[in-house]
Amino acid sequence: MNQFVFNQRLRQTLLLIIIIAIGILLVAQLSSFIPGFLGGITLYILNRSLYMKLVYLKKWKKGWTAVLFILGYLVLISLPIYFSVTLISPKINEVLHKQDKIIAMVQQISNLIQEKTGYELLTGETAKQLAGKMAAILPRLLNSTANIIANIVMMFFLLYFLLVEGRSMEKSISKIIPLQKHNVTALTTETKTMIKANALGIPIISLIQGITSAIGYWIFGVEDWGMWGFVTGVFAFFPIVGTTIIWLPLVIFLYAQGHTWPATGLAIYSLLVTGNVDYLARLSLMKKMGDVHPLVTILGVIVGLSLFGFVGLVFGPLLISYFLVLVKIYMNEFSDTTTPESSDSD
Secondary structure: OOOHHHHHHHHHHHHHHHHHHHHHHHHHHHHHHHHHHHHHHHHHHHHHHHHHHHHOOOOOOHHHHHHHHHHHHHHHHHHHHHHHHHHHHHHHHHHHHHHHHHHHHHHHHHHHHHHHHHHHHOHHHHHHHHHHHHHHHHHHHHHHHHHHEEEEEHHHHHHHHHHHHHHHHHHHHHHHHOOOOHHHHHHHHHHHHHHHHHHHHHHHHHHHHHHHHHHHHHOOOOOOOHHHHHHHHHHHHOOOOOOHHHHHHHHHHHHHHEEEEEEHHHHHHHHHHHHHHHHHHHHHHHHHHOOOHHHHHHHHOOOOOOOHHHHHHHHHHHHHHHHHHHHHHHHHHHOOOOOOHHHHHO
């Protein structure tokens, strides 16, 4: 009997090793698609309730309803990008047709920096280095664009099958998780709360940054301040350098035009207000929408961005929350809660 138990344990261990090894291999090979996978899971959790109502109460067809959801998200993603490109394209064409003025402007800025600091910014050597760097950036930019498109396709592909096969997948996963039912429920609740709070908070925060930046552009005399505020709000979706891509060239342009004080004021405003309003808004929104501690939000964003990229804004705080919840579950399920007094009385 003991030999039989030993053989069973050995077979179980070997099977687990094979499963884990194959799992690690698959994750390593599909690591570039992790943002797409996480994005698909996010959209599924956000739309699960509405989808179930339409399919099981309204008797809509599963596949066509899933396609309808995907088309809706494609429109939501495409519209801001379309309007941003439409608004910026005339400005880009204007720049391309006035290259001499742009070169003169850059030279003027270089001369100004040389007068103030004694350092010559634009020389023949630096121009060659800049051209070389631009040539190196272009392939990376194209590769990054292709990776983003591939992840979007993966996100919608996964969303379709999660919606259509969602219930059966959830039942299978609940059977695999080695926890008591009430702890599985706790994990499910935490997942829904964190993902909804973060995913719904991101567009709200982008809207706040867009409005805040537009106010700054208006105060410091930027032409078409409303348009640039809208574009800044769209680029606020992209973390770390999102809004800087818009306001920094505007500051440089104001300096080149000789508007020193407005340019300096816009730079300070953008750094202190536009650049930080998203953190303040994120902390308050997460507290109100998900009762999330500010420390969890801050640490989660830092960890999530380095691990998952953009979707780390959603899954970083979730990862921190999972850690804390799993520690509580471990204490509840496996810690010895029997005190010496209670054992003596028995």
